[in-house]
Amino acid sequence: MIAIVDYNAGNLTSVKLAFQALNCEVEVTQSPATILKADRVIFPGVGAAGASMRHLSELKLIDPIREVIDRGTPFLGICLGTQILFDFSEEDGGTPTLGLLPGRVPRFQPENPFEKVPQIGWNQLKFARTHPVLRGIADMSEFYFVHSYYPAPKQDEIIIGTTSYADVTFASMVAVDNLVATQFHPEKSGRIGLKLLENFVQWTP
């Protein structure tokens, strides 16, 4: 069973539908027990870092998330889920986040007023490294993004792919051991996004 962690951070329907399209058994859950017994864990999210950290804490989900990552369960972060895996987000006046990945999450500050924030739409993923989850996907394929903040990892070694927007080239995909995390939304990225999710489902870290 694949657990989709629901911490009141946005609409998870499209995440669920994408895994159902792959014929996976999925459960959208707030239950620590369900997350701990899942074969794979999806950590999605849309919204603000501050409120999300509060919800995670109130729902007592922080320890189960650490535990499944520590014990090697294949783990996929998406969008806000990815951002709050890092140490610190600039959002909401500065929010300390989970600290599972070293790095910060700053806001886009475009010089060009026509580069709007949030970034909304399809942008290219430029591969920095190969990863099993990218099997069968071409370098520079486009994925769907919706975000105002972006991951800035401390270590370049964890960067799997980058994307350029608003004068920065940021880490749009990172991975460490059993953890993969994307700033973009594979579940909304058409056939190519679904391929990434299918690779994740078949991946044995």
Place this chain on the structure above:
Amino acid sequence: MLTKRIIPCLDVINNRVTKGVKFKNNIDLGDPVEMAIMYSNEGCDELVVYDITASAEHRPIDIEMIRSVARSIRIPFAVGGGISTIEDMSRILLAGAEKISVNSLAVKNPSIISEGARAFGSQCIVLGMDPVKTDNLEQCPSGYEITTRGYREHTGIDAVDWARRAEELGAGEIVVNSVDADGTRNGFELTITGLIADAVSVPVVASGGAGCAEHLRDAFSIAHADAAIVAGILHTGHTTIAQLKKELHDAGVPVRMHW
């Protein structure tokens, strides 16, 4: 580089996609789910589904149709028509839509924008607007006035003011659907689209008047639109999304080429 989005629009009446000019002479084009799948396979970047009579008939949007579309495509889509409460929005988002588009009802009750943005995030709330050219510069200094209810009602509200206000209230994206250009295939109304794109810091979508790839290029490069809605020329088979994208790509416009 962020690509420019091409967004087909499906106007739905009684579970059928229709196309009319200014809401008149509607012709039946097909099943919304089948058309959503077709356009998604052809490489569209997003979709808009409007239940165009829901509002006039005072009935909720067809949720089963939204669910079927969500099950069938893996790209984002927005839903509009007859949305007047947070509960309506919640039902549509839980059915699998990415965004909610509000239009006439937001003019009457602007707090629906702020309530929606607070409940679901600004990225979910799209403001659609139907500006028309006006000589009433005293009330509407931009020269464009907001109309509502399928262009039937003039509001006396300046289009650029309304766009700024909607952004402040929390709209995450603004669709500028020109009444004057709609259905003409003579190109988007670049003036008002550009005025709004330059006045707000959220993405702006050009709508109404698409006739060929050059019109889209102009909306992106001259009017600074981030995306464009295309309907009639696709529905009638005059062109395809792949063809539009190829022409835009050849003209140096960044568009998504892998799908």
